[in-house]
Amino acid sequence: MNIFDILGPVMVGPSSSHTAGAVRIGRIARRLLGEGTPVHAWIGLSGSFAATGRGHGTDRAIIAGLLGMQTDDERIASSFACAAQEGMAFTFESVKLTGEHPNTAKLILTARSGRTMEMVASSLGGGRIMVVELDGLRANFSGDLPTLIVQNMDQPGHVSDVTSMLAHKGINIATLQLSRDHPGGNAVMILEIDKAVPQEGIAWLARTEGIRRVTFVDAEPVEVQA
Amino acid sequence: MAIDSLAGLMQAGAERDLFDVILENDCRERGALREDSLARMRMLYAAIRRAGRGYDPALRSGSGMVGGDGARMRAHAASGKTICGEYIGSVIAQALEMGESNACMKCIVAAPTAGSCGVLPAVLLPYQQREGLDDETMVRAMYVSGMIGQIIARKASIAGASGGCQAEIGSASAMAAAALCYLAGGSAEAVCHAAAIAVKSLLGLVCDPIAGLVEVPCVKRNAAGAMIAMSSADMALAGIRSAVPPDEVIAAMREVGDKMDVSLKETGVGGVAGTPFGQSIAKKMSGKSE
Numbered sequence: 001m002n003i004f005d006i007l008g009p010v011m012v013g014p015s016s017s018h019t020a021g022a023v024r025i026g027r028i029a030r031r032l033l034g035e036g037t038p039v040h041a042w043i044g045l046s047g048s049f050a051a052t053g054r055g056h057g058t059d060r061a062i063i064a065g066l067l068g069m070q071t072d073d074e075r076i077a078s079s080f081a082c083a084a085q086e087g088m089a090f091t092f093e094s095v096k097l098t099g100e101h102p103n104t105a106k107l108i109l110t111a112r113s114g115r116t117m118e119m120v121a122s123s124l125g126g127g128r129i130m131v132v133e134l135d136g137l138r139a140n141f142s143g144d145l146p147t148l149i150v151q152n153m154d155q156p157g158h159v160s161d162v163t164s165m166l167a168h169k170g171i172n173i174a175t176l177q178l179s180r181d182h183p184g185g186n187a188v189m190i191l192e193i194d195k196a197v198p199q200e201g202i203a204w205l206a207r208t209e210g211i212r213r214v215t216f217v218d219a220e221p222v223e224v225q226a
Numbered sequence: 227m228a229i230d231s232l233a234g235l236m237q238a239g240a241e242r243d244l245f246d247v248i249l250e251n252d253c254r255e256r257g258a259l260r261e262d263s264l265a266r267m268r269m270l271y272a273a274i275r276r277a278g279r280g281y282d283p284a285l286r287s288g289s290g291m292v293g294g295d296g297a298r299m300r301a302h303a304a305s306g307k308t309i310c311g312e313y314i315g316s317v318i319a320q321a322l323e324m325g326e327s328n329a330c331m332k333c334i335v336a337a338p339t340a341g342s343c344g345v346l347p348a349v350l351l352p353y354q355q356r357e358g359l360d361d362e363t364m365v366r367a368m369y370v371s372g373m374i375g376q377i378i379a380r381k382a383s384i385a386g387a388s389g390g391c392q393a394e395i396g397s398a399s400a401m402a403a404a405a406l407c408y409l410a411g412g413s414a415e416a417v418c419h420a421a422a423i424a425v426k427s428l429l430g431l432v433c434d435p436i437a438g439l440v441e442v443p444c445v446k447r448n449a450a451g452a453m454i455a456m457s458s459a460d461m462a463l464a465g466i467r468s469a470v471p472p473d474e475v476i477a478a479m480r481e482v483g484d485k486m487d488v489s490l491k492e493t494g495v496g497g498v499a500g501t502p503f504g505q506s507i508a509k510k511m512s513g514k515s516e
């Protein structure tokens with residue numbers, strides 16, 4: 001832990017895991033959907049999120065994150081009203097997600113275009129989070145680093161499509177994860193990289209046959225600026 | 227070499243100013259630039275000052291148990307009828323206000339955690355005002371407090387769920403004691419002993435929040451942590467030393483945390499959370515979330 005893991009984050013209380021972490025879960029879901037504020041959000045709270053979430057404002061914090069608020073935004077407490085203003089409908093349920101971290105939420109978002117995105121994420125403590133499932137496939141990333149997500153058909157060659165595009169753009173890869181539902185089925189590639197991918201690189205990948213969707217989320221700001 | 231013990235910090239700070247040593251250490255550890263590190267710490271201190279001004283006595287927490295006490299204490303501090311005197315009264319008030327702001331979903335700065343966010347501001351803000359210090363001086367003290375927290379996190383814990391409340395309020399108190407001692411001109415040795423005395427004073431404190439919420443007993447413990455920080459800093463400034471070497475105190479903190487029953491580590495089961503009152507609130511809150 002470095003000195004800024006000890007001092008900070010600047011956050012709306014009461015709990016770094018149940019409030020600040022929950023805002024970040026909402027934010028990463030919004031960024032992964034990639035079309036601004038969703039029109040609908042279904043949110044399943046599991047474990048201690050379900051048990052003590054109401055008192056910690058976990059529900060309001062996730063909604064705030066979905067609206068794009070940062071962890072230090074004092075509108076978090078009244079995010080339900082903000083959601084109504086922005087035309088985002090939402091439902092909460094208590095669910096049991098097995099095998100996950102105690103503070104876990106599942107989100108199903110619908111964008112204005114009708115597209116849906118499903119994500120499971122955990123709050124690890126101190127405001128840090130991890131996305132553990134994306135559209136039904138296993139994942140393991142925080143969204144703190146620039147992250148490239150490529151959803152494709154499970155067929156040979158796609159890893160090299162992606163890595164050669166990044167090499168061509170001179171972008172270094174920090175981590176690379178692959179997962180699939182079954183051989184020849186749906187697959188996802190998650191790359192944490194050192195800098196942003198230019199738009200044409202993303203467009204080029206998206207046009208490649210067998211690649212269903214390409215999402216890029218840039219680094220979260222290190223710390224909310226005053 | 228990275229500083230990873232209080233002995234190491236005392237040694238590194240024997241000849242040089244602690245702030246310089248710690249800033250260098252941070253730049254090395256994170257591969258960060260000096261100016262970037264400083265800018266970030268300035269931002270945190272500015273956020274603490276803003277949070278101090280942002281207190282709203284009308285707010286109540288999710289369970290309704292917390293709110294308004296900071297204002298009560300502030301009025302009492304100004305009444306001339308305190309036992310502790312006006313200055314310490316304002317320290318207590320500041321601790322309660324920050325803890326309440328956290329419980330009521332206002333913006334705070336975790337130091338080291340949200341539950342213990344009131345300890346450091348409670349000793350720093352009134353001291354800055356009384357001594358007429360500028361923000362830059364306070365930022366230097368922030369580095370000192372952060373380094374103490376870092377060493378505790380490495381050798382023991384700063385999370386109630388793993389080490390009990392000694393890890394949160396205890397760590398915050400040690401960090402605050404070190405910052406105060408540094409601001410008052412204490413040597414690196416005095417700073418580390420102030421931290422060790424504070425940790426010893428809170429050793430064994432359990433984490434027992436009612437209904438698992440960061441409200442009771444958390445808010446009032448911030449006042450206790452601030453008081454112990456002040457007494458520890460003054461003892462160290464007087465030349466009093468912890469009989470037990472500071473690093474051994476941190477090791478003891480870890481051992482106590484490991485031995486602590488799980489019902490006393492943020493589970494909302496034991497301690498004041500387990501009292502009939504605590505359980506009645508827990509029941510009420512779980513009814514609400516259905």
Ligand code: SF4
Nearest residue numbers: 341386391394433444
């Ligand atoms: S009782 Fe537990 S939750 Fe409350 S301040 Fe202490 S460690 Fe944090």
